[in-house]
Amino acid sequence: MMVLPRRAFVLMAAAGVVLPAGVRAKPGEVEALIRAVAGGGVVRAGRVRLAVPELVENGNAVGISVGAEVPAGAVLTDIHVFADGNPRPGVAHFRFGRLSGGGKVATRIRLATSQTVHAVAVFADGSCWHDSVSVLVTLSACLDD
Amino acid sequence: MLVCLGLLGAAEEKRSGYDDAGPQVRAMQDDDLANPAFLWVQQGAAVWGQGCADCHGAVEGMRGVAARYPVVERGRVVNLEQRVNECRVERQGVAALAPEGEAMLGVTALIGLQSRGMAVAVDVSGPAAGHVARGEAFFRLRQGQLNLSCAQCHEQLAGQSLAGARIVQGHANAYPIYRLEWQGMGSLFRRLRACLTGVRAEVLGRDEGLLGDLELFLAARGAGLKVETPGVRP
Amino acid sequence: MVRPLLNVPREVRAGVAFEVRILIQHAMETGFRRDAMGMVVAQDIINRFECAVDGEEVFSATLHPAISANPYLAFSARLGRSGTMVLRWVDDRGGEGREEVSISVS
Numbered sequence: 428m429m430v431l432p433r434r435a436f437v438l439m440a441a442a443g444v445v446l447p448a449g450v451r452a453k454p455g456e457v458e459a460l461i462r463a464v465a466g467g468g469v470v471r472a473g474r475v476r477l478a479v480p481e482l483v484e485n486g487n488a489v490g491i492s493v494g495a496e497v498p499a500g501a502v503l504t505d506i507h508v509f510a511d512g513n514p515r516p517g518v519a520h521f522r523f524g525r526l527s528g529g530g531k532v533a534t535r536i537r538l539a540t541s542q543t544v545h546a547v548a549v550f551a552d553g554s555c556w557h558d559s560v561s562v563l564v565t566l567s568a569c570l571d572d
Numbered sequence: 573m574l575v576c577l578g579l580l581g582a583a584e585e586k587r588s589g590y591d592d593a594g595p596q597v598r599a600m601q602d603d604d605l606a607n608p609a610f611l612w613v614q615q616g617a618a619v620w621g622q623g624c625a626d627c628h629g630a631v632e633g634m635r636g637v638a639a640r641y642p643v644v645e646r647g648r649v650v651n652l653e654q655r656v657n658e659c660r661v662e663r664q665g666v667a668a669l670a671p672e673g674e675a676m677l678g679v680t681a682l683i684g685l686q687s688r689g690m691a692v693a694v695d696v697s698g699p700a701a702g703h704v705a706r707g708e709a710f711f712r713l714r715q716g717q718l719n720l721s722c723a724q725c726h727e728q729l730a731g732q733s734l735a736g737a738r739i740v741q742g743h744a745n746a747y748p749i750y751r752l753e754w755q756g757m758g759s760l761f762r763r764l765r766a767c768l769t770g771v772r773a774e775v776l777g778r779d780e781g782l783l784g785d786l787e788l789f790l791a792a793r794g795a796g797l798k799v800e801t802p803g804v805r806p
Numbered sequence: 807m808v809r810p811l812l813n814v815p816r817e818v819r820a821g822v823a824f825e826v827r828i829l830i831q832h833a834m835e836t837g838f839r840r841d842a843m844g845m846v847v848a849q850d851i852i853n854r855f856e857c858a859v860d861g862e863e864v865f866s867a868t869l870h871p872a873i874s875a876n877p878y879l880a881f882s883a884r885l886g887r888s889g890t891m892v893l894r895w896v897d898d899r900g901g902e903g904r905e906e907v908s909i910s911v912s
Binding site: 515517523527528 | 836871
């Protein structure tokens, strides 16, 4: 079996992901952002589900979806998404109006490195719900022009 | 494992880059509303409407064309980009499109899309045979600081992992593609440049005959695979 | 701006949620990338996206550089009567995009 020279790995492993890996959000930054969203209230698990693939081939476009379970009578107003391993942890803030058809949103995001993605759903009664997923980001191989 | 290696030469099992991609990349390619390449296809349709349609009619008439490109003509290999520019300059009397500009990527993606699902079937007979042979020789040539040939990666190592990425068989059946790494659309030539740069080899010139030979060989080597244009790759 | 790829049903049932999907061509420059000369390329992203029907908000988003190039958004809406859906977005350089779709509700 042919084995690639070690040098080949080193030379070809440069990823070129646009967000610089290594420059992470400061420890505690995401926690502080979540606390700010909750306005000092409690943040509970449940009611919100974040779906992110656990293994990602290229951090430039990672499909995510966030779904909130909205019980009868409750009104979802906001969903925030944070990524703790990006240089800046803010990803998106979604607002749901009266004509929104249920608390679901999907998009594609950049992940600079392996990290944890967080979603926080806020309801009109002020209650706050949290979910998170740890993601492993592999690099892509060939160098680019 | 050992027995699996080297079988590709015998055309045992051709796998497109799609087959070796992860579920998210495949899902993106499977859904035309999620595949960003369709933003370029839409631009291609605008180009088509500005003159091409006057002679060719609806673009659906191009079905099957991309599956049999590149072709050999008057002693040289002509790919789809070159054919489009030939039409613009010699027949339509307008300026050539920048070879890797958005308009060219768009119109070649649009033409390629008409053949989606059809088997790649280039003509390798007669005068084409020599070009295919030259392309294959280049494919097997060890080059660059890493002294690697295309074949070493795309035949012997195909299926293995390189720094986290799976090494694919290196087929050309999905071009132009939307590549996540580029965050945009790119031609087959751009992909080939990336591979050549990867092994620290000299990059072929756009108008070098050898590039055409290589593109024709790649198509011949991928014969029977389905056209996937516009594909999505990591 | 180049027109987006937009998928919205033109006819829907009253009170039944439906999906809106949009793909917008935009480099979404992060502000972290360096060009060939080593200069940092200024941030230029679509920072705001809004969807409303006859002036009433359906969904909106404040976006950061962590949103991928050529952004994709899918969300849902539920209408009680026919109306005009307007989707709008702006980028850091003041570039604007706008699409309008009439939706008939039965």
